[in-house]
Amino acid sequence: MVSGFRFSCAALRMGRGGGILCWKRASAFRFLVSSGSPTGIKRLLSTDELGPRICIVGSGPAGFYTAQHLLKHHRLAEVDIYEKLPVPFGLVRFGVAPDHPEVKNVINTFTQTARSDRCSYYGNVTVGKDITVKELQKAYHAVILSYGAEDNRTLGIPGEDLAGVYTARAFVGWYNGLPENRDLKPDLSSETAVILGHGNVALDVARILLSPLEILRKTDITEDSLAVLARSKVKRVRLIGRRGPLQAAFTIKELREMINLPSVRPLLDPADFKGLGDAIRDVPRPRRRLTELMVKTALEEPGEEVAGRWASASREWSLKFLRSPLEVLPATDGKRARAIRMAVTRLEGSGETAKAVPTGEVEDVLCGLILSSIGYRSLPVDPAVPFDSKQGIIPNSSGRVLGAPGLYCSGWVKRGPVGVIITTMNDSFDTAQSVLEDLQSGALDVSKAKGGFELVRSVLKSRGICPVSFSDWEKIDAAEMARGKLGGKPREKIVDPQEMLQLIGR
Amino acid sequence: MAASSAVPLLLRAAAASCHRLLSASRVAANRSPSRFFHASAPARLSSEDKVTVHFITRDGDKLTAQGKVGDSLLDVVVDNNLDIDGFGACEGTLACSTCHLIFEDHIFEKLDAITDEELDMLDLAYGLTETSRLGCQICLQKSMNNMVVRVPETVADVRQSIDIGKNP
Ligand SMILES: Cc1cc2nc3c(=O)[nH]c(=O)nc-3n(C[C@H](O)[C@H](O)[C@H](O)COP(=O)(O)OP(=O)(O)OC[C@H]3O[C@@H](n4cnc5c(N)ncnc54)[C@H](O)[C@@H]3O)c2cc1C
């Protein structure tokens, strides 16, 4: 990003002493001050002319929305975003399903933020490994941790590691070109796939397994994934939840999409839905409408056209309730998954908080492909940051990290791995608001100038790390779109970080 | 989205009138960030075609803007550069609910029937009311002249908004 402002800093450094009053933007002074400026210049600056230098860790929606709010509501704040991967946008690039391009429109807003001359992006920097949070705190007035949830919950049952068992997180990462999952090559030779969990990620995975290839081909799904899916034998996807229909975690838009999927038939067991009518009369509207859609699909005769479509469908999906995974049973070779054994459960209590308790009965479902989609999980990245490993979050109050002044958090690492982008947006605005309050009240001390990226750069350099800038990313972006065009798709993602770095001349 | 902004601008011009429930293919052609810099609605508006809308923001401020018949309320916000935090994140593709607005009863009653898809998205909106709709799905009609729409509160809004060093 070659902004006028960066240029002016350089110009200012070269011409020390002369014409300083011409530089209106207080931010232009910051390098001078931090590099031991002549006292004459310091006197020209009142403290509030020095913009606070803020560092954000992670470039997903939380990172970008927090940055956006700070830049908008503080005229002098300068925000640097550090990202582990060379490329930005977190789960918008690596989570959101390829057949949901409209959700990715938020990238346009993020791009606008990144192009602001008070915002910089530094990719290819893993905080906690390449640089510590303490080091960042030395360089910035405030550090905001927005690094998301990079791991997943585990079932903790025997057989979880057998071949044929995958986490939804790895599967999603694979079809979306996440570097760490690019070699997953899932074995899709089983006709039946079981997905454990009733969340939206489970529906994403089911949709990718079942969608006609001609739909996927036009998306930014990776070429390799498409080739594997083209050979898939999967015909039936069973989505298994430990609680009942009234506790399903997916949302109605995603369910409707499943019901309307071309060449695919929904199989809902009427027994699961009879008598639900009364239970939903007083529940909040989203839950009521979601349940009504399931009830309608399960109990009502479809119209002629829909009935015809379902009758001729080559693939199907079903919802199974009140089953909690107990064990993955191995095939005779002892290596591959053959079936899943589940405890039949009943609900204790009612509504959203109902608990599943085993009845003592068990049931096996034969299947060679099992995807566990029971949620993501955040990890601690640095021993200097408090972490609640039970809840998997950084303990905080409105985004202020407890017991660590100057440290903040936003997004999934603040709240836990739930919520759509709008939830993450609101929560990021909330954290940014806390930072602004602390700046205003003086709780956040900005009287001393901080070295910002200049300081970080030298630390990184000594460790052989060379960050990727936003304009570097724009080159990668352009290359991906050009490759996509050749294949008639919006983009062909580069899945190898080395190749990305080569592309930008590293 | 490094593509030159010329093409998306054309796309945007083509989409200036209200499209309810946009098709995925048009949606897929990402519009460029430059839309945010759109200064004002296209010229050549006769005063008869103009519809004035008052937005009550989360801070209780009133923003008044004009659009032409057929424009969506998202178009009005974008074309007039109205300052509403986070509005229109998915750019009118029914995938975000950030364009949620609350209508006056008498206007709400006369709005076009709501689709299942809009209802589905509205279910995820914050501060849902009996007269809530998604702004990107509502197209201006003459009868809406001078209507008042309210931006719902979000979590962060319970707190006093702060602007530091903002130009007056
Ligand atoms: C599979 C899936 C599909 C989804 N689909 C939708 C959808 O269709 N619509 C919707 O509204 N929401 C969807 N969501 C939810 C949405 O993605 C989240 O609400 C949102 O991404 C959370 O934002 P975040 O910034 O907290 O985390 P993330 O998006 O995960 O961003 C965190 C970023 O931090 C980086 N990072 C991690 N560790 C470090 C480190 N040590 N140093 C530097 N950087 C680091 C990561 O690489 C990443 O870029 C989906 C979620 C998933 C999992």
Ligand SMILES: NC(=O)c1ccc[n+]([C@@H]2O[C@H](COP(=O)([O-])OP(=O)(O)OC[C@H]3O[C@@H](n4cnc5c(N)ncnc54)[C@H](OP(=O)(O)O)[C@@H]3O)[C@@H](O)[C@H]2O)c1
């Ligand atoms: N299209 C979209 O908008 C979209 C797409 C993908 C993701 N997202 C969002 O991203 C967030 C994360 O989605 P997610 O699907 O990962 O999480 P989620 O919504 O929390 O769903 C997790 C599912 O796993 C189940 N589960 C958890 N632990 C289990 C265990 N030990 N055994 C059996 N089942 C278990 C849960 O059941 P219980 O309820 O019984 O715990 C629940 O059904 C959600 O907020 C989601 O809406 C949105």
Ligand code: FES
């Ligand atoms: S702008 Fe996203 S739903 Fe209206």
